[in-house]
Amino acid sequence: MDPTLDSAGPENGLLAKMLSQGLLVADPIKGKEAAPVVAPQPRDALVEYDFDVRPRTTRGQLWSLLRAHAAARWSLGHRPIKAVVEKARQRKHRAQSGASVDLSAMRPLVTAFLYLRPWFYTARNACLLDSLTLINFLARYGFFPEWVFGVKTDPFYAHCWVQEGDCVCNDTPDYVRGFSPILVV
Numbered sequence: 001m002d003p004t005l006d007s008a009g010p011e012n013g014l015l016a017k018m019l020s021q022g023l024l025v026a027d028p029i030k031g032k033e034a035a036p037v038v039a040p041q042p043r044d045a046l047v048e049y050d051f052d053v054r055p056r057t058t059r060g061q062l063w064s065l066l067r068a069h070a071a072a073r074w075s076l077g078h079r080p081i082k083a084v085v086e087k088a089r090q091r092k093h094r095a096q097s098g099a100s101v102d103l104s105a106m107r108p109l110v111t112a113f114l115y116l117r118p119w120f121y122t123a124r125n126a127c128l129l130d131s132l133t134l135i136n137f138l139a140r141y142g143f144f145p146e147w148v149f150g151v152k153t154d155p156f157y158a159h160c161w162v163q164e165g166d167c168v169c170n171d172t173p174d175y176v177r178g179f180s181p182i183l184v185v
Helices: 010-020 059-078 081-095 103-119 127-139
Strands: 146-152 157-164 180-184
Antiparallel strands (some): 146 157
């Protein structure tokens, strides 16, 4: 064990607390190397909202959203978040072809998702459910964008969103740029 970690005194209260709760470990076999998370800087929204135009949606998209939402709600209610994230990571890894994503093909799906979403739930204070539902929905069409988890301090706040490259799918770039990514799936 690293002696600097073992001697976490009053001046290292936060370190001692993190060690006692298992957030940090001193045994290299139990932990992993801390490495910064790399995510493209969000620059654009994939979809611009136009409230005067009703987007084209299909019954198939409605059905896909219903199934994606039910799966997300069940997963978040019955599985640890670590297992939910790992399942999403494995699905994405199995499906990755290495080809670049055609944003013009993904855009109408995200537009349909954002238009149909209020029939099932509100995204207000539900970023985890919303992002998981969106990645489940897009996976049905062969798209596997990044699921980004970020935090900010003063005050502490955690948030997640979906993005493809530098395009944010279910939030605004200005808002998510205020978060530091800690996990990208």
